[in-house]
Amino acid sequence: MSENRILAVIDPTRDEQWALQKAVSIGGRQQGTTVFAYLCVHSNAKCDDPERLREVELRRTRPWLEKIVSDFAEADVAIEPLLGWRADWRRAVSDAAQAVGAQLVIKRASGRPSSLSNSDRQLIRSLKDSALLLIKHDPVSALHKVVVAIDLNARDEAHVALNNAIMALGKRVRGDDTDIELHAISAYPTSDRFVHPPDVAKILEIKRSHAHVSRGVAADVIPRMANSIDADLVILGNVGRQGLSGLTVGNTAEKILTDIKADVLVLVQEVAESIKAA
DSSP: OOSEEEEEEOOTTOSSOHHHHHHHHHHTTSTTEEEEEEEEEOOOOOOSOHHHHHHHHHHHHHHHHHHHHHTTTTSSSEEEEEEEEOSOHHHHHHHHHHHHTOSEEEEEOOSOTTOOOHHHHHHHHHOOSSEEEEEOSOTTSOOOEEEEEOOTTOOSHHHHHHHHHHHHHHHHHHTTOTTSEEEEEEEESSGGGOOOHHHHHHHHTOOGGGEEEEESOHHHHHHHHHHHTTOSEEEEEEOOSSTTTTOOTTOHHHHHHHHOOSEEEEEEHHHHHHHHHO
16 A cells, blocks of 8 residues: 555544654655544534534534644644544445545544444444444554464455455564564364364464464454464455444454453454555
8 A cells, every 4th residue: 555544533422642742653654654633523502503503513613623633733644633423333344445545444442442332333233334443442552463364264255365465464464573472373174174272383383382273263363362372463454345243242343352451453354455565
């Protein structure tokens, strides 16, 4: 990708903007990155002139958003404030990400670190062409362990491409930083589909001790192993054509997102294809 674009979701209920902090941190390490600080506002107040209400509310809110952006004036990355008006902020985030061509959307996870709130669940369903990074912990914390969750039993083209994109992204996140450990987790359902840890280590060019393989379903294996090694970031994927559309309680992807304590980066197929082509 010749130009990196990140959309950071501004939380109007908080002073500390973790999503923007993380976006600036990521963007500062990648040349040519533009960060969009996106705030969606809306009012259900009854009035005779809804358009006038919209103008007044946007005018009132804009200085606050610009103040937030100004706090990062010395950051080595371009930041643009972006203000939207819509009742459904999750759909607004998705549309804004598409409008600016953001490859990555960053949002502070709602609720407890070990839970997935209904609002985050709906946002995941709404996203189409952007990866989503859910921040569960203070973004100032150093990144020590990055985990890629891959399915080495996958044979179909879509899953193979997604595996490759996840592994490529994991390597990109680690970069040349020797203080960051790259780990891999892979689940296998039955003994006849056993995945050899040395094979995983060889594919990713990581230490044998950083290749974690366990029998079971991904929904159980990935969170358990990621939590056991105290992962800071887990990268996983989904081949759905519209983000993680159709998620229901108990669904594999949703259970993984809910149970993992680390920050989670969800890579969808469209984004995986762009990473593969980069």
